[in-house]
Structures are given as structure tokens and as C-alpha cells.
Amino acid sequence: MSKTTEQTAIKGAGGRTKTEIAPPRSGKGITKWGRSRGKRFAIRVCVGSGGLAAGSQDVINAFYRALKANRLNPGVEKKNVNKTGCRGFCSRDVLVDVILGDERHTYQNVKPEYVSRIVKEHIIEGEPVKEWLVGPDYYAFHEEQSKVILSQCGKIDPEDISAYMRVGGYRGARKALNLDPFEVIQEVKEAGLRGRGGGGFPTGLKWEFCSRARGDEKYIICNAFESAPGAFMDRAVIEGNPHAIIEGLIIGGFAIGAHTGIIYTRKEYTLTRERVGAAIEQAREKGYLGKNIFNKRFDFDIEVKLCASAFIGGEESALVASIEGKRGVPRAKPPFMVNKGLWGKPTAINNVETLANIPFIMRNGASWYADIGTEKSAGTKVFALTGAVKNTGMIEVPIGITLREVIYDIGGGMERKNRKLKAVQTGGPTGGCIPSSHIDMRVDYESLVSIGSIMGSGSMVVMDEGTCMVDMTKYFISIMESESCGKCVPCRIGSKRVLEILTRITEGNGKEEDIDLLLELGNSIHQSSLCGFGRSLPNPVLSTINFFRDEYEAHIREGRCPANACRSLRRYTVSNDLCKMCGKCCRVCPSEAINWEKRQAAAINKSKCVRCGACYDACPFDAIM
Numbered sequence: 205m206s207k208t209t210e211q212t213a214i215k216g217a218g219g220r221t222k223t224e225i226a227p228p229r230s231g232k233g234i235t236k237w238g239r240s241r242g243k244r245f246a247i248r249v250c251v252g253s254g255g256l257a258a259g260s261q262d263v264i265n266a267f268y269r270a271l272k273a274n275r276l277n278p279g280v281e282k283k284n285v286n287k288t289g290c291r292g293f294c295s296r297d298v299l300v301d302v303i304l305g306d307e308r309h310t311y312q313n314v315k316p317e318y319v320s321r322i323v324k325e326h327i328i329e330g331e332p333v334k335e336w337l338v339g340p341d342y343y344a345f346h347e348e349q350s351k352v353i354l355s356q357c358g359k360i361d362p363e364d365i366s367a368y369m370r371v372g373g374y375r376g377a378r379k380a381l382n383l384d385p386f387e388v389i390q391e392v393k394e395a396g397l398r399g400r401g402g403g404g405f406p407t408g409l410k411w412e413f414c415s416r417a418r419g420d421e422k423y424i425i426c427n428a429f430e431s432a433p434g435a436f437m438d439r440a441v442i443e444g445n446p447h448a449i450i451e452g453l454i455i456g457g458f459a460i461g462a463h464t465g466i467i468y469t470r471k472e473y474t475l476t477r478e479r480v481g482a483a484i485e486q487a488r489e490k491g492y493l494g495k496n497i498f499n500k501r502f503d504f505d506i507e508v509k510l511c512a513s514a515f516i517g518g519e520e521s522a523l524v525a526s527i528e529g530k531r532g533v534p535r536a537k538p539p540f541m542v543n544k545g546l547w548g549k550p551t552a553i554n555n556v557e558t559l560a561n562i563p564f565i566m567r568n569g570a571s572w573y574a575d576i577g578t579e580k581s582a583g584t585k586v587f588a589l590t591g592a593v594k595n596t597g598m599i600e601v602p603i604g605i606t607l608r609e610v611i612y613d614i615g616g617g618m619e620r621k622n623r624k625l626k627a628v629q630t631g632g633p634t635g636g637c638i639p640s641s642h643i644d645m646r647v648d649y650e651s652l653v654s655i656g657s658i659m660g661s662g663s664m665v666v667m668d669e670g671t672c673m674v675d676m677t678k679y680f681i682s683i684m685e686s687e688s689c690g691k692c693v694p695c696r697i698g699s700k701r702v703l704e705i706l707t708r709i710t711e712g713n714g715k716e717e718d719i720d721l722l723l724e725l726g727n728s729i730h731q732s733s734l735c736g737f738g739r740s741l742p743n744p745v746l747s748t749i750n751f752f753r754d755e756y757e758a759h760i761r762e763g764r765c766p767a768n769a770c771r772s773l774r775r776y777t778v779s780n781d782l783c784k785m786c787g788k789c790c791r792v793c794p795s796e797a798i799n800w801e802k803r804q805a806a807a808i809n810k811s812k813c814v815r816c817g818a819c820y821d822a823c824p825f826d827a828i829m
Contacts, residue, residue: 244304244305245276245284245302245303245304245305245327246284246285246286246301246302246303247267247284247285247286247300247301247302247303247327248286248287248288248300248301248303248358248359249263249264249267249285249286249287249288249298249299249300250288250289250290250291250297250298250299250300250358251264251287251288251289251362252288252289252290252291252294252297252357252440252443252444253290253436253439253440253443253475254290254294254297255290255294255297255298255299256475257297258297258298258313259298259315259316260297260298262316263298263300263314263315263316263319264285264287265316266316266317266319266320267285267319267323268285269319270319270320270322270323270324271284271285271323273320274323274324274328276323276327276328286361286367287361287362287363288301288357288358288359288360288361288362288444289356289357289358289360289362289440289443289444289445290357290358290440290443290444290598291357291358292345292346292349292354292357292358292440292597292598292599292600293342293345293346293595293597294596294597294598295595295596295597296312296313296338296342297312297313298313298314298315299311299312299314299338299358300314300322302322302326302327302332304326304327304330309326309332309337310337310338310342311333311336311337311338312336312337312338312342313336314336318333318336321333322336341594341595341616344595344613344614344616345595345597345599345614345615345616348601348609348613348614349599349600349601349614350576350584350600350601350602351584351600352561352564352576352583352584352600353441353445353448353557353560353561353564353584353586353600354441354444354586354598354600356368356371356444356445356448357440357441357444357445358444359371360445362443362444362445362446362479362483363479363482363483365447365483365486365487365490368445368447368448372567373447373448373451373563374447374451374492374498374563375563375566375567376451376455376562376563376564376565376566376567377451377454377455377458377492377498377563377566378498379566379567380454380455380458380459380566381458381497381498381500381502382500385415385458385459385460385461386415388455388458388459388566389408389411389412389415389459390408391408391565391566391569391570392407392408392411392459392562392565392570393406393408393409393412393570394408394570394571394574395408395565395570395573395574395582395583396570396573396574396577396580396581396582396583397558397561397562397565397573397582397583398581398582398583398649399554399555399558400555400557400558400561400585400586400659400662401427401518401554401555401557401558401661402631402658402659402660402661402736403736404581404649404659407554407558407562410542410552410554411456411459411460411552413540413542413543414460414542414550414551414552415459415460415461417542417543417550418550419549419550421462421463421464421547421549422460422461422462422463422549422550422551422552423462423464423465423466423545423546423547423549423550423551423552424453424456424457424460424462424464424465424466424551424552424553424554425465425466425467425468425523425524425527425545425546425551425552425553425554426449426452426453426465426466426467426468426554426555426556426559427468427518427520427523427553427554427555427556428442428449428467428468428469428470428473428476428555428556429468429469429470429511429517429518429523430470430518430556430661431470431513431514431515431516431517431518431687432515432632432633432634432660432661432663433632433633433663433683435588435632435661435662435663436588436598437556437557437586437587437588437598437661437662438555438556438557439473439476440598441556441557441560441586442467442469442476442479442480442556443475443476443479445560446479446480446482446483447483447486447487448559448560448563449467449480449556449559449560450480450483450484450487450492450493450506451562451563452554452558452559452560452561452562452563453465453467453504453506453559454492454493454497454504455562455563455566456552456554456559456562457504458502458504460550460552462504462552463502463503463504463505464504464505464506464507465504465505465506465507466506466507466508466509466527466546467480467506467507467508467509468509468511468523468526468527469508469509469510469511470510470511470512470513470517471510471511471512471513472513477508477510480508481508484506484508487506488505493505493506509526509527511523511526511532514532514687514689515633515683515684515687515737516532516533516534516687516688516689516735516737517532519534519735519736519737520541520545520553521534521535521537521541521735522534522689522735523553524541524545524546524551524553527546528546528547532689533689533690533691534689534691534734534735534737536734541553557585557586557662561573561583576602576603577602577603577604577648578603578604578646578648580648580649580650581603581604581648581649581650582603583602583603584600584601584602584603585600585601585602585603585647585659585662586598586599586600586662587599587600587601587610587662587663587664588662588663588664589610589614589615589664589666590663590664590665590666591664591665591666591667592618592619592620592623592666592667592668592670592671593611593615593616593617593618593619593666594615594616594617594618594619595614595615595616596615599614601614601647603647603648603649604646604647604648605646605647606643606644606645606646606647607628607638607642607643607644607645607647608643608644610647610664611625611628611643611666615666618666618668619668620668620670623668623669623670624640624668624669625640625643625666625667625668626639626640626667626668626669626671626673627639627640627667627671627673627751627752628640628643628664628665628666628667629657629663629664629665629667629676629680629744630647630652630657630658630659630660630663630664630665631652631657631658631659631660631661631662631663631740631743632660632661632662632663633680633681633683633684633744634658634660634680634684634737634740634741634743634744635652635657635658635660635663635740635743635744636652636655636656636657636658636743636744636746636747636748637657637667637673637676637677637744637747637748637751637752638652638655638657638747638751639751639752641751642655647659655747656743656746656747656750657743657747658740658743660740669767670767670768670769671767671769672710672755672765672766672767672768672769672770673748673752673755673767674706674709674710674748674752674755674756674759674765674770675710675765675767675769675770676744676748677706677744677745677748678703678706678707678710680744681699681702681703681706681741681744681745682703684699684737684741685699685700685702685703687737688737688738688741689737691734692732692733692734692735692738694728694729694732694733694734694738695729695733695734695737695738695741698725698728698729698733698738698741699729699741701725702722702725702726702729702742702745705718705721705722705725706722706745709756709759709760710759710765710770710772710773711770711772711773712759712763712770712772712773714756714759714760715760716760716761718756718760719749719753719756719757719760722745722749723745723746723749725742725745726742726745726746727742727746729741729742730742730746754766755767759773771815771816771817772815774815774817775810775815776808776813776815776817776819776820776828776829777808777828777829778805778806778807778808778827778828778829779827779828779829780805782825782826782827783805783806783825783827784825784827785800785802785803785804785805785806786824786825787800787802787806788822788823788824789806789818789819789822789823789828790806790819791822792818792819792821792822793818793819794814794816794818795812795813795814795816796812797809797810797811797812797813797814798819806827808828
């Protein structure tokens with residue numbers, strides 16, 4: 205990565221490459237230009253899903269109008285207003301970069317009514333609007349990351365193939381097609397790239413198996429399904445840089461001997477479908493898809509397949525069945541997909557993030573990629589950082605980074621300063637919960653499995669002391685119980701029984717033997733389920749009992765929720781010492797359970813109380829406990 209005003213590749217601890225998003229060079233972020241009319245300028249607006257939801261298209265239109273009104277490139281103002289993919293810090297959308305000369309300033313939470321002032325004061329007069337600029341936390345969020353596949357998201361226009369080519373796009377494919385397929389596979393193997401879809405199987409090895417499999421026709425599939433709640437990384441990558449996925453499919457298709465690539469995504473991902481569809485058409489026009497691509501004797505084309513939402517749809521055998529027009533349920537293995545996949549032909553299935561890494565490996569070499577991450581798990585991983593952390597969003601970090609670095613250096617620490625970190629859940633609903641005592645553990649495939657979790661989809665949920673681990677486990681199991689395909693008994697029936705037990709514990713009806721029963725059920729489901737979904741389903745239960753058994757025991761033995769989160773176990777009382785006799789609690793109570801008169805402290809009638817918490821939220825003096 206070459207050093208620029210915006211991004212610098214630097215070496216962090218352990219030789220990891222970090223990406224620094226440098227703030228403006230002039231002290232507090234403001235450079236006085238005087239009147240700047242005539243200087244080169246550009247405007248970049250985030251049009252990722254988060255940006256569009258926040259109103260980025262209205263902001264873009266406002267810039268068009270403002271530039272035309274001020275006679276800045278009249279008639280061709282669109283040349284100065286560029287669309288970009290997701291920046292990761294979606295809570296600050298709409299994010300807008302204004303590049304004036306050699307200086308860049310970023311605005312946050314931009315609304316259409318802000319635009320005329322930005323154009324007048326910043327672009328024309330050279331004085332950025334201070335109160336709308338991002339703060340130090342924006343740069344801290346980015347500078348500790350190591351961006352590879354996200355390195356161009358937020359910079360290039362995802363709807364313009366020429367923008368991708370200007371940053372080296374399709375050079376990796378050109379290089380690959382000048383090699384022997386075996387050499388391409390060796391390059392990927394030496395890079396140490398593992399599948400980012402959850403299991404972490406070596407990508408080069410999968411391609412090698414598929415290339416050697418017998419078959420007159422082969423397929424390569426991009427799994428862009430992404431069904432886990434809170435996971436939006438693949439969606440953001442493909443929407444922010446769709447040509448990287450196309451290039452990865454071309455290289456993979458050439459390596460295994462496939463002439464057809466398929467992008468499998470969800471029907472409701474409208475923006476994904478539109479962006480990747482437009483990118484495929486652009487690639488065909490350039491001769492990068494179709495017959496004799498890149499003027500080589502290799503034919504390759506891509507089609508998009510849409511599917512309905514179902515968690516199990518991301519499992520590779522269910523995915524293949526869905527494409528074939530069958531019910532999307534898993535099948536027993538072997539045979540594996542690389543030998544008998546789509547239409548019974550050898551098929552390589554890789555997820556979005558895996559394929560997005562391939563062009564960078566081919567362009568920069570295996571040794572470059574292998575230097576990032578750990579010895580067993582090279583490269584970076586994209587996570588959706590959510591929960592009780594200050595800075596939430598999409599991040600890309602080197603594999604092997606510690607949880608502490610993610611939560612405090614990138615995430616900015618806990619959202620509520622008066623609450624401490626309690627646990628981190630990784631891998632989506634089928635992942636495990638890691639206690640705060642293990643905050644210095646490294647985030648890699650082996651470490652996560654050893655503690656009862658998984659890399660999984662890449663979601664990372666941070667929980668503070670206000671989270672009940674039993675209730676949170678019930679939430680995860682409820683998702684999986686409803687999403688089970690029902691094909692195998694351990695998953696279909698086991699998930700129901702586990703949910704029933706967790707429900708009665710959180711309602712105060714738990715039995716002493718329930719904990720052991722949950723462990724027995726969890727181990728049985730793990731050992732006997734048909735697919736990876738069922739085998740990982742017990743992870744939340746087993747990990748929380750392992751690390752937070754005392755919370756289960758408090759619910760069962762004492763009828764108490766230590767986090768005060770389980771509604772059925774709440775008991776509200778009024779402190780006479782703290783009550784100011786204002787009556788606010790009485791006025792918001794929906795069940796008339798609070799007795800109060802002027803100049804008298806309130807009292808709660810427990811027989812009428814429905815434990816809704818309205819009084820607790822309304823009291824300004826913390827008198828209700």
C-alpha cells in the first residue's frame with residue numbers, strides 16, 4: 205500500500221499491518237485557504253446501505269444543486285460528486301468527504317440543508333465548517349484497523365468499473381490467466397488464506413480438490429447469503445466493491461477449470477443485486493466476462509441467483525439444493541461439494557470475503573498476504589462490531605488481534621462508563637460467549653474454538669453488566685429454533701427442548717436439574733446433528749454455563765436475575781430516603797400499582813405491579829430500585 209494523505213500502511217505489534225486514516229494535517233483539522241475558487245476539489249458521499257438509509261441520495265442531489273447555483277463546473281457537476289461504498293462507521297452517516305487541493309475533511313451526520321453552507325464556506329472560501337466535522341474518535345476507529353478488502357470501500361465509486369481499475373482492479377485476474385491453473389492454486393495455498401465463511405477451511409486446498417475432481421463441467425459459487433442477525437459485512441463488501449468479487453470468481457474459475465460462476469444472494473438485498481448486476485454488465489462490456497476473456501483462451505461468465513430468507517440457506521449443501529430448485533435443506537456428507545455439488549458436478553463454494561481477498565493475493569503475492577495475521581491464519585477478518593460498545597460498525601482487523609484491542613482501541617470502550625465489560629459473543633447466534641476475564645485472548649480460529657466459540661459469520665456483540673447471560677442465551681436459541689430446517693431430529697426437537705428450559709429459568713420456574721439437563725442436551729445436539737448449523741447450535745448454552753453458571757444458579761435457586769434483566773424476576777421497591785414525592789412514577793404506571801399522594805412517598809402495590817419498568821425509567825432521583 206503506498207503512502208497517501210488518506211491511508212498509510214504501518215506495522216503494528218507483532219508485525220501486523222495496520223491501516224491509518226490520517227486526520228487533516230493542520231492541527232485541529234482546519235486549513236485556511238482564503239478564497240479557493242479555481243482549486244481542484246472533489247466530494248465523496250457514502251452510498252452504502254447505511255448511507256442511503258440516512259438520506260445520502262438527497263445529500264448528493266443537494267450538492268448538484270449547490271454546485272450549479274454557485275457556477276462550479278456548471279453542467280458537469282457530477283464529475284466532482286462521487287459515490288462511495290460503506291465507510292464502516294455507519295452511525296455517523298451520511299458521511300461526506302470534501303477534498304480541496306491536497307487536503308481532505310470528513311463531515312458526519314450530513315443533511316441536505318447543510319450542503320449549501322459546506323459549498324459556500326468550505327469549497328468556495330476554503331474554511332471548513334468546524335461543527336460538522338468528524339472528531340478524533342472517527343480517526344481512532346479507523347487507524348487501528350488493517351484494511352485489505354475494505355481498503356477501497358469508502359473511496360471508489362462502486363458503480364464505476366474505471367474507478368476500480370484505477371486502483372489496480374483486474375490486474376490480479378490478468379496475472380492469473382498468464383499462469384498455469386496449478387500455479388494460481390499454489391499462490392493461494394502459500395498465502396495461507398482460509399475460508400471466511402465460518403469453518404476456516406484452507407481456500408487453496410479446496411480449489412485443489414475441486415480442480416482434481418473428475419467432471420466435464422465445474423462451478424464456482426460466491427455465497428453472499430449472510431443470514432446471521434447483526435452480520436452485514438458481506439453485504440457491505442459486495443455493495444462497496446462488487447468488481448473485487450467478480451475478479452475473485454474469475455481467478456477461482458480459472459484455477460479449478462470452471463466456466464460458470466454464480467453469485468447466490470438474498471432476494472431482499474435489493475442494493476446488492478443492483479450493484480453486482482451492473483458490475484457484471486460492465487465487466488462483459490470490457491471483455492472481462494464472456495468468451496476468450498482478457499483475450500485468452502478461457503471462457504467465463506457469471507450469473508446471479510436469488511433466494512428467500514432462511515438461516516439454513518447459507519449452508520453449502522442447502523445452498524446448492526436451492527439453486528437447483530429444491531427445498532433448501534442440508535444433506536449428509538460425503539460426497540463433498542468439490543466432488544459432487546451443483547447439478548452433481550464438482551463445485552467450489554466461497555463466501556464474499558474469501559473471494560474479495562483473491563485479487564489482492566494475486567496482485568501483491570502470497571508472501572505479502574502471509575505476513576498479515578498469524579502463522580496458522582493469514583490475512584484479515586471483517587467483523588460487525590455491535591452491542592454495548594461506544595463505536596459500532598464494520599471493521600477489518602488482522603487475524604490474531606486481541607479482543608481488548610478491538611473493544612477499546614477501535615470500539616472506544618464501553619458505551620456506558622458506569623458499566624463494565626461482561627462478555628463478547630462471536631460468530632453469530634451459533635457462536636459462544638467469551639467472558640471479560642479472557643479479554644486478552646487472540647481472535648483466531650483455533651483460539652475461539654478452544655474457548656467454546658467460533659469465527660462464524662464475523663459478528664461480534666459486546667455485552668456489559670446489564671446483560672443477563674441466561675436471557676441472552678434464550679434469545680440466541682430462539683432464533684435458531686425458529687430457523688432450524690427440521691430435517692434432523694436432534695436439531696429440530698433438541699432446540700425446542702433447550703428453549704423451553706431456558707424460558708422457564710428466566711421466568712423463575714427453573715429446576716435444580718435444569719443446568720445438567722441443558723449440558724446433556726447440548727452435547728447430544730452437537731454430536732448428532734446433520735450439519736454445522738445443528739452442531740454449533742449448543743455453543744451459546746455450553747459457553748454461558750461454563751463461564752456464567754452462577755447466573756443460572758441465581759435464577760433457579762434464588763429466583764433472582766443478577767443483571768435485573770429478566771422481567772419475570774424483577775421486584776420494584778421505592779426508597780423512602782431518596783423519594784422526592786414528585787409523583788412522576790405514579791403518572792406513568794399503566795396498572796395503577798403505585799400509591800401516591802402529595803407530600804407523601806410513593807409505594808408500590810406488588811399484587812398489581814406488572815414489572816414493566818415504566819416507573820424505574822421515569823424516576824429522576826433513582827428512588828425506585
